[in-house]
Amino acid sequence: MSRKRCVAMLLAGGQGTRLGKLTTRLAKPAVPFGGKYRIIDFTLSNCSNSGIDTVGVLTQYQPYILNSYIGIGSSWDLDRKNGGVSVLPPYMGQKGGEWYRGTANAIYQNMYYIRQYDPEYVLVISGDHIYKMDYSEMLDYHEQHDADATIGVLEVPWNEASRFGIMNTDDEDRIVEFQEKPAEPKTNLASMGIYIFNWKALEKYLTEDEQNPDSSNDFGKDIIPAMIEDEKNVFAYSFNGYWKDVGTLQSLWEANMDLLDDDPALILNDPAWKIYSVNPNQPPQYIAPQAKVTRSLVNEGCVVYGDVYRSVLFYGVHVGLGSTIRNSIIMPNVKIGANVTIENAIVESGTVVEDGMTLGSSDGSISLIADGEIVSVPK
Amino acid sequence: MKKVVGVINLVDEKNTLSELTNHRSFASVPFAGRYRLIDFSLSNLTNAGVNTVAVFTREKYRSLFDHLGSGREWDLDRHQGGLFFQPPADEERRSTGDIQSFYENLSFFKRSLSHYVVVTNGQLVWNVDFDQIIEEHEAENADITVVYKPCDDPYTSGSHYNVLYTNDDERVDRLNLGVEPLPGDNVFLNTFLMKSSLLISLVEESIENGKHESINEAIAANLDRYHVHAHHFGGYVTFIDSIESYYRYSMEMLDPNVTQELFYNTGPIYTKVKHESPAKYLESSSVSNSLIANGCTISGTVENSILFRGIRVGKGAVIRNSIIMQKCEIGEGAVIENVILDKDVSVSPNESVTSEDQPRVIAKSTVI
Numbered sequence: 001m002s003r004k005r006c007v008a009m010l011l012a013g014g015q016g017t018r019l020g021k022l023t024t025r026l027a028k029p030a031v032p033f034g035g036k037y038r039i040i041d042f043t044l045s046n047c048s049n050s051g052i053d054t055v056g057v058l059t060q061y062q063p064y065i066l067n068s069y070i071g072i073g074s075s076w077d078l079d080r081k082n083g084g085v086s087v088l089p090p091y092m093g094q095k096g097g098e099w100y101r102g103t104a105n106a107i108y109q110n111m112y113y114i115r116q117y118d119p120e121y122v123l124v125i126s127g128d129h130i131y132k133m134d135y136s137e138m139l140d141y142h143e144q145h146d147a148d149a150t151i152g153v154l155e156v157p158w159n160e161a162s163r164f165g166i167m168n169t170d171d172e173d174r175i176v177e178f179q180e181k182p183a184e185p186k187t188n189l190a191s192m193g194i195y196i197f198n199w200k201a202l203e204k205y206l207t208e209d210e211q212n213p214d215s216s217n218d219f220g221k222d223i224i225p226a227m228i229e230d231e232k233n234v235f236a237y238s239f240n241g242y243w244k245d246v247g248t249l250q251s252l253w254e255a256n257m258d259l260l261d262d263d264p265a266l267i268l269n270d271p272a273w274k275i276y277s278v279n280p281n282q283p284p285q286y287i288a289p290q291a292k293v294t295r296s297l298v299n300e301g302c303v304v305y306g307d308v309y310r311s312v313l314f315y316g317v318h319v320g321l322g323s324t325i326r327n328s329i330i331m332p333n334v335k336i337g338a339n340v341t342i343e344n345a346i347v348e349s350g351t352v353v354e355d356g357m358t359l360g361s362s363d364g365s366i367s368l369i370a371d372g373e374i375v376s377v378p379k
Numbered sequence: 380m381k382k383v384v385g386v387i388n389l390v391d392e393k394n395t396l397s398e399l400t401n402h403r404s405f406a407s408v409p410f411a412g413r414y415r416l417i418d419f420s421l422s423n424l425t426n427a428g429v430n431t432v433a434v435f436t437r438e439k440y441r442s443l444f445d446h447l448g449s450g451r452e453w454d455l456d457r458h459q460g461g462l463f464f465q466p467p468a469d470e471e472r473r474s475t476g477d478i479q480s481f482y483e484n485l486s487f488f489k490r491s492l493s494h495y496v497v498v499t500n501g502q503l504v505w506n507v508d509f510d511q512i513i514e515e516h517e518a519e520n521a522d523i524t525v526v527y528k529p530c531d532d533p534y535t536s537g538s539h540y541n542v543l544y545t546n547d548d549e550r551v552d553r554l555n556l557g558v559e560p561l562p563g564d565n566v567f568l569n570t571f572l573m574k575s576s577l578l579i580s581l582v583e584e585s586i587e588n589g590k591h592e593s594i595n596e597a598i599a600a601n602l603d604r605y606h607v608h609a610h611h612f613g614g615y616v617t618f619i620d621s622i623e624s625y626y627r628y629s630m631e632m633l634d635p636n637v638t639q640e641l642f643y644n645t646g647p648i649y650t651k652v653k654h655e656s657p658a659k660y661l662e663s664s665s666v667s668n669s670l671i672a673n674g675c676t677i678s679g680t681v682e683n684s685i686l687f688r689g690i691r692v693g694k695g696a697v698i699r700n701s702i703i704m705q706k707c708e709i710g711e712g713a714v715i716e717n718v719i720l721d722k723d724v725s726v727s728p729n730e731s732v733t734s735e736d737q738p739r740v741i742a743k744s745t746v747i
Contacts, residue, residue, distance in 0.1 A: 034656075034657070035656075035657035036656065036657050036673075074451070260659075262661060262662075268656035268657075269655060269656040269674055269676075269689070274654045275654070275656070276654050277654070279652045279654075281647050281648075281649060282642070283411065283412070283413070283638055283641075283642040283648070283670075284411065284412035284413055284670045284671055284672040284673075284685075284686075285658060285670070285671050285672075286633070286635060286638065286669075286670055286671075287666045287667060287668070287669050287671060288635075288667070288668060289667045289668040290667075291666070291667060292665070293660045293664065293666055294660055294661070294662055294663075294664055294665075295660065295661060295662050296659075296660045297656075297657040297658070297659055297660075298657055298658050298660065298671070299657040299658070299673065300413070300657075300672065300673055303635060308660075312657075313657075
């Protein structure tokens, strides 16, 4: 293997418990998003667009759909002779094997993968977030600051700061303190779960962390605090764009609705920063004479006879005559019969909705229709 | 399974689509919102398990080459077989017709070690099951199977069609080349199947005797010598030979029964992927009876029209009975009616581009 400047390690093993039945059969990074994508498309496309061509994807929970989706990475131009995408599941060795115990342990168990590229830097990211970011700029920042570690940070509303890992920085953006979900946050700079490490430093800290039986083997809780404790050069890199953790049904619904603004904060069709995804190979969408489609995203393969307002329709969705879809997310290949009303709902892939049904409500809750069941959560 | 190679023969294409074929081959004319005409025959071949396909071309193949690339979208990026793009070789011309291309590529047929060759073209919009034709060919013990469709289009024009006549056993006893078909005539779809060894000997013989200029002539002249079986294609197929028929067949794509048959009932139709976002409909959009591709952003009105990928329709703009190709910009308040806009056309706000009856074509990259 020839040497790489930077290798990305993409954490994609999360279950996404708070997404309920959406993640019964697939990991959170594989959850459909934005009418066409899966959540992981954003980080894989970011890597590709940032010129990072070596990406290890760490999988664990329900990996099949994710594995087959990633394939050899050709959709993201990550099918490379040297580097490219590699799916890294937990494995057995001569002395047994184990599941990934935490984010740091997952990377620790795959240090052999990183070593073969002998990189200067390792980028650690998570496949759970929706954002567009040029990692090469963060890498430049990391080099310019002669940092050992750089953490992507984002200003969050003060009243939400206690839900995040919060960074306290000095005047030069050096991180002097890291608080995981503090009751009384001192700043509103939240960690985005994006880290760049000097590989030699990371290797040392991962190895030491592994030897500490009390560690939870987590980047936020263990590795970063240890580096700050040792007064290593740990810097905060501020990001001003759109970033969303779509870990709950509410946030997933909101992030989809954000795309429907006239000038959305997250632009999906920027030719200079395409979001790549696996193509479902469907003909263009057909909008029938009786249909009315406004403020919505609709993907290929859809056939619409009814009314669609402020909704996101993935590929292969059929909406029958006289049906109304409002404020909803309809995932791939959902067949909606005639005279159906769906409101404030997320409908899981492949669901068949019989004629005349009413799903969801306008009482301020979001309903998830999955596996033939309806679960409502407050908006 | 016996090995089959495919040929998409574009050598004798007629450039009858005026502006649309001035700078591109017939086979790469955009169709149905996201496809090029060649996608249909090429996908049909790969759906039948044909993994070695040669594309014979003579001219205007730049956009075709760009479209097909490595053949990856059709699963034709292979170590064994794959896509072979065959522009004219730098050889002495032995024939003015397409026999020359077959002759120049005899080594392709010999090297492929295939049992059968399927030859088709790049201008038919159809979804044909070639496996079924091979089965029928074997069951009939035929030497050559030719595919035809009774002409159901009263508007076909130009005498560049080939019409065949059969006896009661669906055996071809006459093949008239270069005629204008009447409704009901059996139009040869320039698609046929034969053993590779037979094709090689027909081509060698034609060139050596200087007898035939085209492969169709060679078939027509040998109806006594070989058992030429006619396969009646019963599905949907287009006879596109003019702007008028291009427009008319395009509008048939607004019939969900037609698109169901073309895109879902047999195999999928593949095309070059552009990674466009889903189409976005804004508050003021009003779309009816239209085919909309991904990457479009619509604030205006669209009726009875086909929008290709990446089109912007401004507020108050109206598009009726029109075909708008990739990356066109329709400014606010513009009116487009009965026109075909080729790629990258930009219509300024409040301009109007209309035509009374015949569809009018606006050439690629025009600014209005």
